[in-house]
Amino acid sequence: MGLQGxxxxxxxxxxxxxxxxxxxxxxxxxxxxxxxxxxxxxxxxGEMLVLVGPSGCGKTTTLRCIxxxxxxxxxxxxxxxxxxxxxxxxxxxxxxxxEIGMVFQSYAxxxxxxxxxxxxxxxxxxxVLRGEIHDRVxxxxxxVQLETLAxxxxxxxxxxxxxxxxxxxxxxxxxxxxxxxxxxxxxxANLRLQMRVExxxxxKRLGFTSVYVTHxxxxxxxxxxxxxxxxxxxxxQVGSPRAIYDRPANTFVAGFMGTTxxxxxxxxxxxxxxxxxxxxxxxxxxxxxxxGAARGATVHVSIxxxxxxxxxxxxxxxxxxxxxxxxxxxxxxxxxxxxxxxxAGHTFEVxxxxxxxxxxxxxxxxxxxxxxxxxxxx
Numbered sequence: 436m437g438l439q440g441x442x443x444x445x446x447x448x449x450x451x452x453x454x455x456x457x458x459x460x461x462x463x464x465x466x467x468x469x470x471x472x473x474x475x476x477x478x479x480x481g482e483m484l485v486l487v488g489p490s491g492c493g494k495t496t497t498l499r500c501i502x503x504x505x506x507x508x509x510x511x512x513x514x515x516x517x518x519x520x521x522x523x524x525x526x527x528x529x530x531x532x533x534e535i536g537m538v539f540q541s542y543a544x545x546x547x548x549x550x551x552x553x554x555x556x557x558x559x560x561x562x563v564l565r566g567e568i569h570d571r572v573x574x575x576x577x578x579v580q581l582e583t584l585a586x587x588x589x590x591x592x593x594x595x596x597x598x599x600x601x602x603x604x605x606x607x608x609x610x611x612x613x614x615x616x617x618x619x620x621x622x623x624a625n626l627r628l629q630m631r632v633e634x635x636x637x638x639k640r641l642g643f644t645s646v647y648v649t650h651x652x653x654x655x656x657x658x659x660x661x662x663x664x665x666x667x668x669x670x671x672q673v674g675s676p677r678a679i680y681d682r683p684a685n686t687f688v689a690g691f692m693g694t695t696x697x698x699x700x701x702x703x704x705x706x707x708x709x710x711x712x713x714x715x716x717x718x719x720x721x722x723x724x725x726x727g728a729a730r731g732a733t734v735h736v737s738i739x740x741x742x743x744x745x746x747x748x749x750x751x752x753x754x755x756x757x758x759x760x761x762x763x764x765x766x767x768x769x770x771x772x773x774x775x776x777x778x779a780g781h782t783f784e785v786x787x788x789x790x791x792x793x794x795x796x797x798x799x800x801x802x803x804x805x806x807x808x809x810x811x812x813x
Contacts, residue, residue: 461512486648551585554576680728697735700729704730738808
């Protein structure tokens with residue numbers, strides 16, 4: 436069940452309160468180890484940007500610098516029109532004065548306090564009047580479906596409910612920017628699925644600006660307006676979830692964001708729209724994204740498993756790229772079938788419909804359109 440909210444449960448975002456975020460030239464080093472390297476990011480008003488990448492890529496350090504929990508080595512951070520960090524000028528606004536909310540991986544709720552008191556705490560800390568505190572706390576608790584648990588101690592509720600308390604506590608002060616540090620990683624699989632939908636619905640309803648850190652690629656694609664893929668302290672690509680997935684900018688992004696078939700080969704021909712690539716195994720294929728590719732250059736071609744089509748060997752395929760193949764693995768998954776196919780010394784992973792299942796050892800035709808094959812120079 437999703438988060439419910441009518442007119443009386445929506446926390447209003449007052450005019451002028453929506454804030455953008457700009458990060459320019461951000462660097463952070465721990466001794467000789469560089470965690471973030473000259474990073475630039477922009478988040479629009481009411482947008483959710485998700486930072487995703489492998490462990491140690493710098494995504495959490497970036498978030499902590501935005502929050503003011505880490506002092507950068509260099510760079511400038513602006514929330515709305517207010518500069519909160521500018522290292523060259525000695526500007527560093529402490530976290531409690533940045534008008535941000537933060538949801539942590541560990542929930543960070545106080546077990547000795549009730550749900551109500553946990554959510555009320557930020558308002559008490561900034562001196563909000565008692566009567567207004569009650570109204571705002573109960574309105575926020577209704578928003579996350581916890582109003583009936585207001586008097587329950589946080590140690591007496593489930594992990595998913597504790598995460599809702601943490602979300603409510605971050606929202607109650609109406610922050611200009613909301614930061615999420617892997618908030619769902621401690622939940623079980625079903626709760627993660629439920630909570631990421633609810634967070635996305637809530638973000639769209641309230642329109643708050645947010646930066647969300649996760650290592651889960653599926654979670655990133657489900658929740659983001661835009662994704663920034665990070666690696667070794669740098670942003671490798673920024674774009675919508677569909678653009679990141681369908682048109683990765685390099686082999687790192689292609690391999691990290693979901694499953695892909697990466698084929699290495701050399702460019703045989705180049706046109707404005709396509710390139711002809713021949714692999715070491717002798718496969719010749721056409722791929723899009725040929726801008727910058729030179730004849731004879733070594734490149735990679737990314738093909739997503741669901742882009743590939745399977746049909747019986749004797750049945751002609753209409754696609755431009757067609758090869759005979761042998762089924763090496765066939766695993767029924769209910770709504771789909773996972774295959775591994777052998778093609779001229781290459782192994783392809785294919786996700787096919789469950790309406791027609793090819794058994795191991797079957798000779799088949801493998802086909803894919805050039806528009807589903809992305810040429811990668813880097």
